[in-house]
Amino acid sequence: TPSRHEAEDAPALCEGLVEANHAGHSGTGFCNTDNAVGAGVEFSVDAAAAGTTTLDVGYAHAGSSSRPGEVVVNGTSVRTAQFSATGAWTTWATERVTVELDAGVNTVRLQATGPDGLANIDYLDVTPGGSDQPGGD
Numbered sequence: 001t002p003s004r005h006e007a008e009d010a011p012a013l014c015e016g017l018v019e020a021n022h023a024g025h026s027g028t029g030f031c032n033t034d035n036a037v038g039a040g041v042e043f044s045v046d047a048a049a050a051g052t053t054t055l056d057v058g059y060a061h062a063g064s065s066s067r068p069g070e071v072v073v074n075g076t077s078v079r080t081a082q083f084s085a086t087g088a089w090t091t092w093a094t095e096r097v098t099v100e101l102d103a104g105v106n107t108v109r110l111q112a113t114g115p116d117g118l119a120n121i122d123y124l125d126v127t128p129g130g131s132d133q134p135g136g137d
């Protein structure tokens, strides 16, 4: 079972507003990032061992185009994520990326590359293992 990190729970950081006005989210809310390039959500992930790790990001996005972002691990941008439209702010989906984590505490940051910011980010599910995807998502 993955370990779930809610975007609304410390030590996660939400660069925007923690809100709960769209039903169906996990936990007590989600992060509505500022609609701006560079806006992000940052999670603290404690890994028992170094290695490939599967990340499933819970999100919703009602718009018509993607809300792309990058996945920044311990300060280095290592992956891109698309956050394609889910059809409604109340329709939640997951986007999967695999990354390499260090043993101990890691910072996993999702950061918008487009002017609309990120999709609404609900949680990060972390599962040790997975097949690595060198070069992108």
Ligand code: GCU
Pocket: 022, 032, 033, 035, 089, 116, 117, 118, 119, 120
């Ligand atoms: C709406 C919606 C927010 C969302 C925002 C956006 O305001 O209620 O949850 O974050 O659109 O487009 O980013």
Ligand code: CA
Pocket: 016, 032, 033, 034, 035, 116, 117, 118, 119, 120
């Ligand atoms: Ca937003």
